[in-house]
Amino acid sequence: MLHNTTMRSLLSSLTFSVWGWVFFSLLITSCVKEAQFDNNPEGNLDALWTIIDEHYCFLDYKKETIGVDWNIMRARYRQRLSKSMTNAQLFEVLAAMLSELRxxxxxxxxxxxxxxxxSWYEDYPRNFSQELQDAYLGTDYKIASSLKYRILPDNIGYVVCSSFQTALGDGNISEVLSYLSTCNGLILDMRENSGGSLTYAELLAQRFTNERRLVGYIAHKTGRGHADFSKPEPEYIEPSLGIRWQKRAVVLTNRHCYSATNTFIRDVKGCPLVTVMGDQTGGGSGMPFNSELPNGWSVRFSACPMYDAQMNQIEFGIQPDIQMALSEADRARGIDTLIEAARTLLNK
Amino acid sequence: MNRLFLFIGCVLGLLCCDPVAAQETMSFRRASRTTLFGVGGARQQDTYLSPLNYRGLQLNFLFGTQRVTHLLDSCVTFQTLLQADFTSTTNAPEKATYLGGVVHFDAAWHYSFCGSAVVAPSALATAGGRSFRLLLGPQVGASFGGLYNTRNGNNPAQAIAEMHLSASAAFLWRFRLWKQPLVLSDQMDIPLIGMMFSPAYGQSYYEIFTLGNRDHNICLTTPFNAPTLRNQLAVDLPFRRCTLRLAYLADFRQSRTNEIRRHTYSHAFLIGWVRQLDILRPRPTPAPSH
Incomplete structure (x- = not known):
């Protein structure tokens, strides 16, 4: 009797285990996996091409504007591969393929x-001199996080914001605007600011509007197709609850204004008291994501496109309200043409 | 041990009860608590972060409770399970790392098909009668956590938040090996339907949480888009007043939502203990009829 009971238990356990393994086998056959590429020159090129093909957000736009047909790139660059190539040579080929996207x-x-x-800034005049900027700032300027500031002799506030990489808080901005509150106008020098955090850019932009403003749209990819995008969602700038600038302001730009700075210029351009002066910005309106290749090299690419308030692309930059270039004659005399033009405008 | 709890229960009862409660009789409710620590390997993939597979180490902590309920002539046990998994995995070239942490909480009601319910495999060894139990029942659960890639920029991490209704099945089998009473158990949980958070295919967390833009971020999960299985095989060895438990945990969690593919396949060996408790609770006495 005991023997029969033991046998029945054993059989029941086995039955349960068999069912378990049936479920397990079904699960294995329905594994959720992404195809893996080999870690060789062909595999790495195919992996890179696929990442861009499935995730990059400007493929159709780049085809329209600069004639890049991504579909033919894989075959074109595969011709440059060989099994005996070095890592440096492979890197050169892959970087060249990405470079097509400009x-x-x-x-x-x-x-x-x-x-x-x-090329977004290397192919254009710099319109900026670090020596001149240092001369205008002098040595007794103040520093609030990434903001350097002082009052120029004609009672114009001069603020240099050279990066949005460093943490910039509401408190920093309020201190700066409070210090400059007696000035007749404000020059915000954004030249050479190649971006950083959108949050810091938005915090600064909020100081130049007294009302909620529609500044643009943002979308994202919803699938692997080149045209698989979500409905663009509006982006608004809310007025800051802290000190807001209520006098005229000139924002200086050059081709090195990129990414989050490009977005900042989009946000403040059109504010009633703000004039954007200088050169066209560098662009960079796609929020970048990261991925990687089988050999471990990291890839960065634009993933989420941002537009201006009229749904125009700003990937290749934003035009200023007043086009202005740094003249060589002024540079030789130790004068920054853009700063002087801004001072003239603000003193009118 | 049982006498100790009975004594403590009686003392607390005398201290706390009122005269009406004094008319109540006492009843035992059998319960058990399980604590396990584990170490094993994990394979992970999350195409929102990287198309590559990552492999590495996983550490587990499990804390479970089980008690017999009064449902269906005390044939139903109620089980809770808290499982915390910590992973550190790297890609094949070992140039990037995922750091992950997930807490799973599950509650299950198991009906015992082969005899009265027991609260722990160890209890079966002293329960007498049939040596085999088959348990089936529903399970509800939720998981929260995240997976962080150490070198990504605007897509550095993936949040994990999901709820599910599962089918849970288990067996307990008492047997002797070299005169030593042992209990073999296996529990398998398969989610049948649920909901999980997922960003859209190329959507940034900045857009979701800073701008507040939603795009199918709560997804329905079924075995078709999220085939998942958790299987724990355990052997209980009575050891003085405790029961030592050795277990193997196979945990296969995967999903395909918004064209984002994710999986974590893990195997772990666990060791811990099971403590059986007899909880003394008052049971109202039926009023005498006149």
Whole structure:
């Protein structure tokens, strides 16, 4: 009797285990996996091409504007591969393929180099001199996080914001605007600011509006197709609850204004008391994501497109209200043409 | 041990009860508490963060309770399980790392098909009667946590938040090996339907949480888009006043939502203990009829 009971228990356990393994087998056959590419030159190129093909957000736009047909890139660059090529040679081929997109947010990172296309500012006049900026700031300027500021002799506030990488808080901005509150106007020098955090850019932009303003739209990819995008959602700038600038302001730009700074210029351009002066910004309106290749190299690419309030692309930059260039004659005399033009405008 | 609890229960009862409650009789409710620590391996993939597979170490902590209920002639046990998983995995070239942490909480009601319910496998060894129990029942659960990639920029992490209704099945089998009473148990949980959070295919967390834009971020999960299985095989060895438990946990969690593919396959060996408790509770006495 005991023997029969034991046998029945054993059989029941076995039955249960068999069912368990049936479920397990079904699960294995329905595994949720992404296809893996081999870690060789072809596999890495295919992986990179696929990442951009499925995730990059400007493929159709770049085809329209600069004629980049991504569908033919894989075959074109595969011809440059060989099994005996070195890592450095492979890097060169892959970086060249990415460079076709002419996007500052598209990079390939390896231990020995960064693949890039910086033509968005390298192909244009700089309209900026660090020596001149240092001369205007002097040595007794104040620093509030990433903001350097002082009052110029004609009672114009001069603020340099060279990066949105460093943490910028409401308290920093309030201190700056409070210190400059007796000035007749404000020059906000954004030249050479190549971006950083959108949050800091938005905090600063909120100081230049007294009302909620529609400043643009943002979308994201919803699938692997080149045209799979979500409905663009409006973006608004809310007026800051802290000190807001109520006098005229001039924002200086050059081609090096990129990414979050490009978005900042989008946000403040059109504010009633703000004039954007200088050169067209560098662009970079796609929020970048990261991915990686089978050999471990990291890839950065534009993933979420942002537009202006009229749903225009701003990937290749934003035009200023007043086009202004730094003249060589002024530079030789130790004068920054843009700062002087801004002072003249604010003193009128 | 039982006498100790009976004594403590009686003392507390005398201290706390009122005269009406004094007319109540006492009843035992059998319960058990399980504590396990585990170590094992994990394979992870999350295409929102990277298309590559990551492999590495997983540490587990499990705390479970089980008690016999009064449902269906005391044939139903109520089980709760808190499971915390911590992972550190790297990609094949070992140039990036995922750091993950997830807490799973599950509650299950098991009906015992082969005899009265027992609260723990160890209890079966002294329960007498049939040596095999088959348990089936529903389970509800939720998981919260995240997976962080150490080198990504605007897509550095993936949040994990999901709820599910599962089918849970288990067996307990008492047997002797070299005159040593042992209990073998296996529990399998398969989510049947649920909900989980997922960003859209290329949606940033900045857009979801800073701008407040939603786009199908709560997704329905079924075995078709989220085939998942949790299986724990355990052997209980009575050891003085406790029961030592050795277990193997196979945990296969995967999903395909908004074209984002995710999976965590893990295997872990667990060791811990099971403590059986007899909880003394008052049971109202039927009023005498006149």
């Amino acid at each position: 996007d500052g947010h598209v990079n390939l990172y390896a231990a020995h180099d960064v693949g890039r296309n910086w």
